[in-house]
Amino acid sequence: MFDLEQSLADWRQQMLAAGLQTPVPLEELESHLRDEIERQMESGLNAQTAFEISSRQIGHPQTLNREFKKSERAFMNRTAKIYTGIIGLSAGAALLIPGSIQLRDELVMANGRLGLWLIGAFLLCWSSALFQQVFFPKTFNSEFDEAKKKPAKQPVKTGAGMVVLLIGAALVMPAVAQAWQKDGVEFAALGRMVFGFALLITGSLLTFCPYQKSRA
């Protein structure tokens, strides 16, 4: 004699065995399964056939578990990015403070502090990029905007990137030499250095990163 409750309990066991551990999806799936079984039985099928058809329709335990895992992972990524971004922002700001205070008071920055200052600036840029990915993802806006953009020709881009790289290096060099010789960097040189680094980053992105990256 077919026992619907027993079959449902077995089905739950199968789902748990496949790794569907969180109770929420399982309860929700079971509610769906029961709705479908009821509908099939109303249309004249017996309980056993209704159960067999409905449990087949709801999908294979392993496939379902994989899909749930995927959706959780996407969420974890987002949360992890937000937390990392917040930590990065705070750490970056903290690293900027000693150098900036010295710069304000003495118009020079000791090498050690300059190092920290640059790491701090990098952290700030990096965390803002993370926040941008989370809150303004490119894919979310519109697929059509993406299609409208025409990729620039790679040789032209490489050339432009090289020029930007060279200008960046030229700007960074004097400050590095000053830091090397005098054990400190003057305000003007520091300004040029930061700008130079920005150019170096832009230049390397232009030169080494091809335009069409696959959007994950």
Next chain:
Amino acid sequence: MLNKELVAASTEPLILSLLAGGESYGYALTQEVKRLSGDKIEWTDGMLYPVLHRMERRGLIKSRWGESETGRKRKYYSLKKNGKTAMARHHEQWSLVHSVLAGLRKEQYV
């Protein structure tokens, strides 16, 4: 029957549009889509839930546990403000594709 890629791409706009009509639950959503499409769009039943959960985490929809008419536990979903914006964007994009296709088909018959 609609091909797999198109079913996947249209799941989110369809869920959003169905929920725009009011609170609903997974099973009712699958039945409604089946009915409206004349059985041509059929979601693999269980696959709908990971999509709903993802949309909830993205802040497009929200959910609450309630009870069915027979007293069973049931999870109800409804649209949030972000969901309405996303729906409007989907509608805009799908109508664009539709109007381009329709225009091209007309040209072929002239």
